[in-house]
Amino acid sequence: MATQPIVREFEADLTVVSAVEAATDVAVLTLAAEDGTALPPWTPGxxxxxxxGEDLVRQYSLCGSPGDPDRWRIGVLRTPDSRGGSKAVHAELGEGARVRVRGPRNHFPMVASPRxxxxxxxxxxxxMLPMIAEAAASGAxxxxxxxxxxxxxxAFLDELAAYGDRVSLLPQDEAGLPDLAALLGSPAAGTLVYACGPTGLLDAVEERCAVWPAGSLHLERFAAKAAPETAGGDTGFExxxxxxxxTLSVPADQSVFEVCKAAGVSVVGSxxxxxxxxxxxxxxxGDVDHRDSILxxxxxxxxxxxxxxxxxxxxDRLTLDL
Structure with a gap:
């Protein structure tokens, strides 16, 4: 199944109508159109x-309700090793600020399942917030x-409290790390696993789910997986x-994206x-060598x-719909 189509047509300046600190170093922003225009629909994930900034574009998951057409909500963690994105959000996007927004797009779609x-x-x-809301509404x-x-x-502990014992909170300083062996040690029939978080957690979840049925695990990563080394290095292609x-030439030391941009072809990247x-x-x-952390x-x-x-x-040749 291919990922959902990218929505490119919506791009607008939205206003921060609310900015609150939901936890230590976590800012939760609610965005809306200044004139009250409805925003494009979206789905969990x-x-x-x-x-x-000119060369500073960052992605943040929508964590509000897909049923609210007027407002989008995101949560942004301020990280000490920020490359500029989270620092800019925390420093500049207070209530009343305006920010250019593109999307939404979904490469982490929720698949219907009984569990x-x-x-x-x-x-x-x-x-996860809109996902669990949808799961609860569906009776799963x-x-x-x-x-x-x-x-x-x-963040969002007050909201999660409404779900009672379906939610297990594991602060590391109180409870240690999640017991993935207990959670994932035996494949559970008819169960889909959705995971999002730091690289170490996702790598461990992926390893544990290797014995689960194909299609059971769905991940969203904040950072790219380490790419396997290519024997002999990369080669060029047409x-x-x-x-x-x-018809362009892609040398070994340049990406398809870079070559397209240099040729004046309209491509969008982030x-x-x-x-x-x-x-x-x-x-x-063409025979694609997939190196992304999405598909x-x-x-x-x-x-x-x-x-x-x-x-x-x-x-030797790659043909794209561009």
Whole structure:
């Protein structure tokens, strides 16, 4: 199954109508159109881009209600190793500020299931909030395991309290790390696992779920997975842009995205690490070397789309719908 289509047509300046500190170093912003215009619809797992500067675009999960057409809510963690995004949000986007927004798009869609296990680490709770609301509304059997450094660092605890014992809170300074062996040691029939959080947590969840049925695990990463080393290094290939009528050369030391931009082709990118999905492009022909952290194994095998910021081509020629 391919990821949901990228919505490119909506881009607008929205106003921060509310900005609160929901936990230590976590700012929760509510955004709306100044004139009250309804915002595009979205589904659980979707995120938006905040354009915070000329070369500073960051993605944040929508964590409000898909049923509210007028407002979007996001949660942003201020990180000590920030490359500028979280610092800009915390320093500049107080109530009344305006910010350029693009999206939404969804590469972490919620698949219908009778049972779910949600695992969140830190700010990874944000995409889970609308997911558990939908699971509860659908009558599905579900459980959320939510870990963080400490209780004061964990946002949205008041909202989660309404779900009672379906939610397990695991502040590390009180309860230690989640027991993934107990949670995931035996595959549970008919259960989908959704996980979001730090790389270490997701790598461990992925390892534990290796014995689960295909399609059971759904991950959203904040940082790219380490790419396997290519024997002999990367090689160049010919790039055919079918709609543009161009044939270009992609050298070993440049990405498809970089080559397209240099040729004046209109392409949109953001993270340039294969995490956000902004540059997703339809593949017409060619054996793609998928290096992103978004597509699952089935989607990569289908070879229908690729993230042109990181993925390359194993064959001599790659043809894209650009």
């Amino acid at each position: 979707a995120h938006i881009d905040l354009v915070l 779910y296990l949600f695992i969140a680490g830190g700010i990874g709770i944000t995409p 059997d579900w459980r959320l395991v939510y870990g963080g450094r400490s209780r004061t660092s964990m 790039l055919v842009l079918q709609r543009s009528g161009l 993270c340039l690490e294969g995490v956000c999905g902004t540059c997703e492009t339809e593949v017409i022909d 699952n194994d089935e989607e990569k095998e289908s070879n229908e789309f690729m993230m042109i910021c990181v993925s390359r081509c194993r064959s």
